[in-house]
Amino acid sequence: MHAYRTTSGERILLRGVRRDMAVSEKALVLFSGGQDSTTCLAWALERYDEVETLGFEYGQRHAIEMKCRPNVLRAIRDKVPRWGERLGEDHLVDLSVLGEVSDTALTRDVEIAMGENGLPTTFVPGRNLVFLTFAGIVAYRRGFKHLVAGMCETDYSGYPDCREATLKAFQAAMNLGMGTHFVLHTPLMWIDKADSWALAEQLGGRDLVRVIIEETHTCYLGERLKRHSWGYGCGTCPACELRFKGWKSYSKSGQETAVG
Numbered sequence: 001m002h003a004y005r006t007t008s009g010e011r012i013l014l015r016g017v018r019r020d021m022a023v024s025e026k027a028l029v030l031f032s033g034g035q036d037s038t039t040c041l042a043w044a045l046e047r048y049d050e051v052e053t054l055g056f057e058y059g060q061r062h063a064i065e066m067k068c069r070p071n072v073l074r075a076i077r078d079k080v081p082r083w084g085e086r087l088g089e090d091h092l093v094d095l096s097v098l099g100e101v102s103d104t105a106l107t108r109d110v111e112i113a114m115g116e117n118g119l120p121t122t123f124v125p126g127r128n129l130v131f132l133t134f135a136g137i138v139a140y141r142r143g144f145k146h147l148v149a150g151m152c153e154t155d156y157s158g159y160p161d162c163r164e165a166t167l168k169a170f171q172a173a174m175n176l177g178m179g180t181h182f183v184l185h186t187p188l189m190w191i192d193k194a195d196s197w198a199l200a201e202q203l204g205g206r207d208l209v210r211v212i213i214e215e216t217h218t219c220y221l222g223e224r225l226k227r228h229s230w231g232y233g234c235g236t237c238p239a240c241e242l243r244f245k246g247w248k249s250y251s252k253s254g255q256e257t258a259v260g
């Protein structure tokens with residue numbers, strides 16, 4: 001039995017996911033077109049009657065994730081029809097200013113390596129805080145209570161803005177600053193990449209696992225030509241390594257049944 005917690009500390013057993021738990025509330029999902037945010041989107045679609053998605057353009061070195069986003073949404077509507085009617089508007093916010101002021105391997109042609117400060121050069125300082133602020137602004141306008149995001153402290157890339165402590169503090173600051181009662185959910189916070197694959201299968205079956213393999217993008221180098229059992233990518237960058245490692249462990253555990 002796997003378990004994970006939301007940032008509010010709610011502990012949920014994955015195998016205990018029940019559709020009738022869904023309440024008539026609305027959720028906004030931070031959705032990049034990658035594996036993690038796609039799994040979070042499925043998590044939200046299983047729980048809430050109305051789910052909208054939010055993406056950011058910020059001068060990513062490779063805009064492939066942005067190209068994958070509409071394909072993932074289309075595939076989810078096609079493959080998991082019960083979610084199709086809950087899946088609403090997709091919002092895109094232009095944050096190119098973030099690329100202008102930060103100098104990292106995700107926004108510039110800089111080598112992916114460990115920086116002198118102990119953080120990888122893929123770290124865009126403040127990125128998730130900026131994303132969440134804009135998510136709050138969009139949710140406020142739309143009258144949504146729940147924000148869902150894919151930050152994770154397990155299999156951790158070392159980004160301090162993915163930590164639960166950061167996000168709990170941010171939720172409090174945002175609610176104080178906006179006069180709101182947003183609940184920030186991070187369903188992947190305490191599960192590893194193998195459990196993320198398992199969670200996807202539990203939520204949307206093998207169809208959703210196939211959507212993640214075929215349509216999502218995680219590779220830092222933007223490689224879409226090499227197809228592996230776990231999806232597309234260069235196979236060697238830190239994001240590909242993590243995705244592969246999780247897939248291998250998920251496959252070995254026997255939960256995956258000849259999807260790839």
Ligand code: ZN
Binds near residue numbers: 237
């Ligand atoms: Zn890669």
